Amino acid sequence: MIKKISDFLRTAFPFLAVLVLWHLSVPFWNPGGILALIPIFYYSFINPVPWFVPYAAVFCFLIDYKFDTLLFWTFIYCMFYAANGFQNFVDLTRQKNEGVMVFMAYFGAASLLLVLLGWNFIGLFRAIWLVLWLSTLYIPFAALAQRIKK
Amino acid sequence: MNQKKISSRVYSIVKSAITAAVLPVFLIYIMIDKPDYKIMNGLAKIVLPVAQWVGDGVTWPIHAIGRAASGIRELSTLRSENEELKVRLSDALRNKTECDIAISENQHLTQQLDIVKEIPQKSIVANITYNNEAFSHSTFFINKGYDSGVESGMAVVSFEGSLVGIVSDVAENFAKVRSLTDSKSNIPVRIAGSEVYGFLQGNGSNTPTIGFFSDPEFQPTRGLKLITSGIRGVLPNGIPIGEMTSHEDVNVVLPSKISDVIVLKFNSKDKYK
Numbered sequence: 001m002i003k004k005i006s007d008f009l010r011t012a013f014p015f016l017a018v019l020v021l022w023h024l025s026v027p028f029w030n031p032g033g034i035l036a037l038i039p040i041f042y043y044s045f046i047n048p049v050p051w052f053v054p055y056a057a058v059f060c061f062l063i064d065y066k067f068d069t070l071l072f073w074t075f076i077y078c079m080f081y082a083a084n085g086f087q088n089f090v091d092l093t094r095q096k097n098e099g100v101m102v103f104m105a106y107f108g109a110a111s112l113l114l115v116l117l118g119w120n121f122i123g124l125f126r127a128i129w130l131v132l133w134l135s136t137l138y139i140p141f142a143a144l145a146q147r148i149k150k
Numbered sequence: 151m152n153q154k155k156i157s158s159r160v161y162s163i164v165k166s167a168i169t170a171a172v173l174p175v176f177l178i179y180i181m182i183d184k185p186d187y188k189i190m191n192g193l194a195k196i197v198l199p200v201a202q203w204v205g206d207g208v209t210w211p212i213h214a215i216g217r218a219a220s221g222i223r224e225l226s227t228l229r230s231e232n233e234e235l236k237v238r239l240s241d242a243l244r245n246k247t248e249c250d251i252a253i254s255e256n257q258h259l260t261q262q263l264d265i266v267k268e269i270p271q272k273s274i275v276a277n278i279t280y281n282n283e284a285f286s287h288s289t290f291f292i293n294k295g296y297d298s299g300v301e302s303g304m305a306v307v308s309f310e311g312s313l314v315g316i317v318s319d320v321a322e323n324f325a326k327v328r329s330l331t332d333s334k335s336n337i338p339v340r341i342a343g344s345e346v347y348g349f350l351q352g353n354g355s356n357t358p359t360i361g362f363f364s365d366p367e368f369q370p371t372r373g374l375k376l377i378t379s380g381i382r383g384v385l386p387n388g389i390p391i392g393e394m395t396s397h398e399d400v401n402v403v404l405p406s407k408i409s410d411v412i413v414l415k416f417n418s419k420d421k422y423k
Contacts, residue, residue, distance in 0.1 A: 016208060023205030024212065027406055031284030053165070062201055065194040066282040068289045068318075068332070070187060075176050078169045085166025088159075114285055118333050122355040123286035130284070 013148050014043040014052055017141075018059050025066065031130075032066035033059075038134060038141050040077065041106060045084060045092045046099040047145065053081065069114065076110045098142035104135045195321035270305075272415040274298050279324065281405050286333035286354030290315070290405040294413065295323045303384050305414045312390045312403045313337075313378060314411055325413075330358050330391070330402045338382050339391055341368075342375040350376065350391065350400060357399040370397045386416045 009016075018040055022033035029035075040056040043049045060074040067073070084092060092099055111127040183189055206213075276292035283290075294300050304317045306327050315329040316337075328335055335352035339360065347364040360370065374394045380387030392402035405411075 019201065019205050020209055020212075023202070023209050025280060025282065027281045027283040032282040034284065053169075058197060059201075062194070062198060065190075065198060065326075066280065066289075066291075067284055068282070068287045068326070068328070068334075070180065071176050071190065075173065078172050078176070082166045082170035082173070085162050085169070111285075118286045118354075120286050120333065120353050120355075122353065123333075126285050126354070 010148055013145070014039055014049045015055060017145075018043075018056065022059055022062060029133075031126075032063055034063060034067075034130060035134065035137065036063060037073070037107060038103075038138050039145075041103050042098070042138075042142060042145060044077075044081065045102070046095065046142070047093065047149070072114060072117075073110070076106075076113075080106060097139070098146070100135065100138050100142070103138050104131065107131055107134055191319050194319075199321065199323065270414040270416055272299055274300060274413040276300075276325075276411055276413055278405055278409055278411060283329075283331075283406065288329040288332040288352065288354065288405070289318065290327050290329060292325050292327060292411060292413070293323070295321045295325050297322050299415070300325045300413050301415065305378075305385055305389060305416065306411050307389065307414060308403045308408050308411060310403070312392065313385075314403050314405060314408070316384070317413065327405075327411075329405050331356060331404065337385070337391075338379045339376045340379040340387070341370075342377045342390075347379050347381065356404055357395060357401060359398045360394065360400055361398060370394060372396055376400060 018036045021030065021039065022036035024030060024035075025033035036059055040059060043052045044056050057074060057077060060077045061071070063069075063073050064071055092102060095102055108131045111131055115123045115127045179189065274294050276294040276298075278290050279293050280291040282288070292300075292306070300317060300320050302317055302320055305313060306315045306317060308314050313330065315327040315332075315335070317325050318328040319326040330337065330350065330352055331354065332352045333354050335350075335358070337350045338347060339350045340347050345364075346368045348360045349362045350358050350360050352358045360376065363370070372394055376391040376394065378385040378387060378389040378391060392400045395401045
């Protein structure tokens with residue numbers, strides 16, 4: 001019974017992590033539930049999970065609705081997913097440090113684009129803060145995900 | 151083994167192709183469905199409540215701990231708050247007589263000057279459930295939707311009567327409000343006590359900026375009060391907005407500083423876009 005429950009929680013963890021991080025949105029630390037992009041990225045590209053991609057796309061859409069960014073994060077996610085699937089030069093599942101550098105590049109580039117679309121210095125400072133904060137949180141999250149997998 | 155690898159690669163390419171095919175659909179959608187984006191907003195009104203409901207169920211222990219902690223914090227400050235409120239109440243009672251005189255004089259002057267002040271047709275009290283402040287965007291959710299009579303374009307004010315934002319999207323049980331600090335917010339305003347008009351533009355910071363004055367010789371200074379102008383026809387004339395803190399920055403009520411708001415419906419001539 002306990003094994004069944006732990007197996008269920010292990011399988012459900014990627015989905016629950018996205019839901020919880022999106023749901024616990026607060027200004028400054030987790031605006032619009034943006035922290036949900038950490039498990040979305042990790043379980044889509046670094047450690048793919050079956051049936052996670054449509055779920056991730058739905059939550060990107062929900063982040064967009066809260067952010068009022070009109071399909072921006074959904075578009076970026078789909079674009080990265082398609083680009084990653086078509087190429088075979090870089091295997092994201094075998095990246096060093098659970099792909100933290102790729103995540104920084106992904107989120108940094110997307111944030112920069114978002115700042116440029118509605119340019120002002122406050123937006124830039126907030127983007128810098130979010131890139132640093134999400135990249136920092138990515139490392140313990142990846143370690144936790146590894147432990148749960150084992 | 152090799153065949154399995156090839157089929158896995160083909161499967162991966164097919165999935166990527168499907169995802170890539172979605173991208174032009176998004177771009178076409180963004181071009182054709184503006185300015186209301188009805189399909190996206192309609193979809194969000196179905197998906198968001200479901201996700202919220204499931205999220206509430208999953209995160210209830212976290213919320214329960216948070217509520218308990220905030221309850222303890224509130225209890226600890228209750229005594230000092232009570233003392234402060236007693237002082238403020240005695241001050242307020244002292245001012246009441248002066249206020250009563252000022253109100254009757256104001257009513258008398260309003261009648262003499264033939265000023266017609268617009269009275270809201272409907273007012274709804276709502277709680278702020280989510281404050282989504284990120285990059286240069288600043289919207290927040292309230293817990294009342296079209297079930298309670300909330301409509302797009304309604305004015306959202308604080309309990310002190312200052313404008314906080316405008317309802318931009320409404321679902322059954324919640325509504326999205328664009329705050330004055332959002333970079334997409336641009337409201338025609340008037341300097342209180344004058345006939346000088348301008349535009350209050352949100353920029354993502356806590357202090358939106360005012361510009362494009364109707365009188366080119368007007369010198370904006372700190373301390374001037376701003377009210378809505380009623381020019382665009384969405385908001386009526388005379389809702390307090392805030393006070394100027396410099397020649398262009400305006401101090402407004404931020405959604406992060408309040409937990410409850412009042413949603414007001416006026417007889418608007420134009421639709422909010």
